[in-house]
Amino acid sequence: MNDSLKNSVSGVRIAHEEMEKIFFKILSSRGFTEEKSASIARVFTDNSLDGVYSHGVNRFARFIKYIDAKIININAEPAKKFSAGAIEQWDGNSGTGILNALFSTERAMKIADKFGIGCVALSNTNHWMRGGTYGRHAAKAGYTFIGWTNTTRNMPAWGAVDFRLGNNPLVISAPFKNDAIVLDMAMSQFSYGKMEAAKEKNSLLPYPGGFNKEGNLTNDPAEILETWRALPIGYWKGAGLALLLDLLAAILSGGLSTHEISRSEHEHNVSQIFFAVNVSKLGDRSAISKTVSTIIEDYQSSVPAAGSGKILFPGERAMFTRKENIETGIPVEQNIWNEIIKLLPA
């Protein structure tokens, strides 16, 4: 989430319908079917609406570069490798990460309609952009969701200096009113993009985010970018969680693990897991809604610390940003938008 863009002097605001239309045209021009172009354009636009610009509008040109370089196979369809009943293995066939992840989420939901719970373990897929997309999709339809992806190496094991772990984002979501509570968290405390942006502005991170040359925790992004020893969340705990998420992704999908993905120059053919539970199979929907509402009410009645505002639940800030961006347009840096416009067919 890159709030700095909002007030950038060199920024513009693009209406979301306009953005989606331009994405659609560019995608169609690359040979995606109308249906696929529409899905991908919607996800990139929604991520931008929600304020996740790094995996929305700011990432779109790079996505097209991957298409043009044929790193992503635009004609690929996911294929079922194996079913054990309520868990299925699918091969993403090096296709578009967004489409494979949307498919797998819906497939897990369909399995859950039959067995209460459904799991899809997906191999050979590509970057899903923002994991929260799939968590929100499932939760809005009345499912709890747990999903994660492995990634290329980008984080050291606890006590190590070189990268052996991915930051393996984990998504957990639950239905809430007409929307969803969506946790979407990488195992690294701050992304390198965030740290680089802070360094450029000469600002410190709000909390320690890695180690300096002396092996001490620091919130100076320049010091961390010198050692590349980014902090896993919860020190050793997040490093352990990253390892286990990679292990389960590889075991369940039969796909590549982080160390295998890291052999390629570009991150591709990652492994992902999608668990859905159909909540309506477990009892009265209105009783479950009440359970969720009372938990959130209690949580939000927390006493804020001095200087803290309202206590937000995961995904709540995205709701506010979405509302604002629908009204005022999606903020984009002028040069980023210019680059996208250049991708339009003549």
Added chain:
Amino acid sequence: MNDSLKNSVSGVRIAHEEMEKIFFKILSSRGFTEEKSASIARVFTDNSLDGVYSHGVNRFARFIKYIDAKIININAEPAKKFSAGAIEQWDGNSGTGILNALFSTERAMKIADKFGIGCVALSNTNHWMRGGTYGRHAAKAGYTFIGWTNTTRNMPAWGAVDFRLGNNPLVISAPFKNDAIVLDMAMSQFSYGKMEAAKEKNSLLPYPGGFNKEGNLTNDPAEILETWRALPIGYWKGAGLALLLDLLAAILSGGLSTHEISRSEHEHNVSQIFFAVNVSKLGDRSAISKTVSTIIEDYQSSVPAAGSGKILFPGERAMFTRKENIETGIPVEQNIWNEIIKLLPA
């Protein structure tokens, strides 16, 4: 894990067979059946063997106190509330947490034998002591496992000063050789027990573990115990994860959430989730073993930072401690052991 006990001058070492026998006698004297006494005694002993004394021998007397106070119903059996196929809801009927959790783990494994994946959502149960017990149990038998429990309030929401969240330990495990890789992590960075022990010894925590009166992160346990603002792992991330784990525990089990559990003076009638996948249903066991081994090999070939030893995987330290404690006996503080001996029937 309380390594300080090992070298305590007032400590003794008890052979694990002896400890298990004494636990069994005490449990039988409280009216547990022979089978139940044996299971509970084994788990408390195993946890101690693995070095998790806080949920092993050091907790045993308190467990018996709860039995004597009838907070735990020793005659209760878990009862199936509902089945949706591959996910089942069970009511723990306020019974013994260890027995309910062992039952639920095995039941999830049995469902996974049929559907590939199995989930048990358990309501009205009691403290499972060490979550890793169940993760290791399932993984040693060839299952991947994801499970968690909610707890009473013991951690503030991010940006808050009062407790609204539980530290909701999460367990993820995978089969490894003849044993298991077992991650068992609470959402708080350090337990209050750990912070109190550090304070008593006038020592600092190895890393920041909470906030002081000024609202700054500190590794001084005395300062944290003054504000009771313990740090969630990964700052806002661990707080969000704790909230989602509570939400899913309550939604899936139909049981109590943290704020409801917190109405009682003692933590009881918690909600727990047990997911198991039967790995042998997904492909060749030897290929999967190789996947796990090569991931661990790569992980352990990390370059250690100055001052760091071997890079361990989650659960590996417990393996070393187990070996040592089998050979030399389980270390216990003399006064703790005396208290246990007093619980023996005349």
